[in-house]
Amino acid sequence: xxDREFLNIQFLPSLTLVFAFGFFVLVNFVIIASFxxxxxxxxxPNKIKYLxxxxxxxxxLIDLNNKQNKPPYRREFDSDYxxxxxxxxxxxLLENNYWFLSTNDFYEYFLxxxxxxxxxxxxxxxxxxxxxxxxxxxxxxxxxxxxxLEKKYKQKVKVVLFVNPGLMSTVDDDILYLSCADLKxxxxxxxxxxxxxxxxxxxxxxxxxxxxxxxxxxxKLLLRNCINDxxxxxxxxxxxxxxxxxxxEYTQKYYLSAYIYDNKLASCAPKDKRRxxxxxxQAFRGVSPLKLIETTQKAFEIIN
Ligand SMILES: [Zn+2]
Numbered sequence: 472x473x474d475r476e477f478l479n480i481q482f483l484p485s486l487t488l489v490f491a492f493g494f495f496v497l498v499n500f501v502i503i504a505s506f507x508x509x510x511x512x513x514x515x516p517n518k519i520k521y522l523x524x525x526x527x528x529x530x531x532l533i534d535l536n537n538k539q540n541k542p543p544y545r546r547e548f549d550s551d552y553x554x555x556x557x558x559x560x561x562x563x564l565l566e567n568n569y570w571f572l573s574t575n576d577f578y579e580y581f582l583x584x585x586x587x588x589x590x591x592x593x594x595x596x597x598x599x600x601x602x603x604x605x606x607x608x609x610x611x612x613x614x615x616x617x618x619x620l621e622k623k624y625k626q627k628v629k630v631v632l633f634v635n636p637g638l639m640s641t642v643d644d645d646i647l648y649l650s651c652a653d654l655k656x657x658x659x660x661x662x663x664x665x666x667x668x669x670x671x672x673x674x675x676x677x678x679x680x681x682x683x684x685x686x687x688x689x690x691k692l693l694l695r696n697c698i699n700d701x702x703x704x705x706x707x708x709x710x711x712x713x714x715x716x717x718x719x720e721y722t723q724k725y726y727l728s729a730y731i732y733d734n735k736l737a738s739c740a741p742k743d744k745r746r747x748x749x750x751x752x753q754a755f756r757g758v759s760p761l762k763l764i765e766t767t768q769k770a771f772e773i774i775n
Pocket of ligand 1: 711
């Protein structure tokens with residue numbers, strides 16, 4: 472007992488020093504470690520679906536069973552697509568729960584999120600089908616196809632027409648353009664979303680600002696004179712896909728969004744909401760319906 476007391480008394484100051492030193496080291500270690508180690512992640516695992524939308528760009532539609540649609544009666548163009556192949560693609564879309572968006576739907580539900588997607592569309596896969604230039608093949612071949620598909624599937628396929636009102640009812644390279652009455656017919660039947668492709672299909676990048684403004688504003692005016700609806704001609708597809716900073720700047724004065732061709736899926740990710748460079752795929756003659764389907768399906772792969 473005595474010995475123990477002796478020992479305790481003898482070692483008490485040095486033990487206190489050891490503990491104090493140890494505490495000092497520990498505190499410093501914690502402080503240094505807190506600076507060196509990254510903060511703990513507070514975010515939850517990302518389960519959000521990264522949503523991309525396939526937007527297809529077609530031009531004229533030809534009927535392979537109509538000799539008037541083929542040489543020597545009609546020249547062939549790379550941008551033509553056949554009614555027969557398009558029918559296969561549309562049947563796939565109708566059988567697989569797709570939602571045919573108008574340009575305004577895309578703008579409101581996906582680009583600026585000013586509207587919440589209605590419950591009836593919540594589990595559907597959005598897609599946009601566009602047709603540039605407003606050729607008469609739209610009236611002769613596309614509209615009857617859409618009407619037949621509606622009878623068969625009890626669902627309407629909405630298509631976007633990017634039209635040059637300065638070319639309406641004219642003929643170029645023996646190819647006829649739609650008239651205002653043709654546009655009205657498909658619009659009133661609920662199949663057409665009619666939007667602008669510029670007044671007369673001039674390359675907007677080659678125009679001075681006065682002519683550029685005229686091409687953009689006059690196109691909008693004439694289309695709205697043809698069809699009295701403020702959703703008409705609110706969006707633009709650049710003629711020839713040609714755009715630059717100046718064209719984008721002037722487009723913003725007259726249109727809510729604009730479409731390009733770059734064979735990419737349109738993204739709805741926040742970082743990529745460039746409204747005046749909306750991606751589109753171009754469907755050429757010879758691109759099989761199967762290829763259109765495979766590309767379309769890519770949009771709906773979930774990326775974490
Ligand atoms: Zn065009």
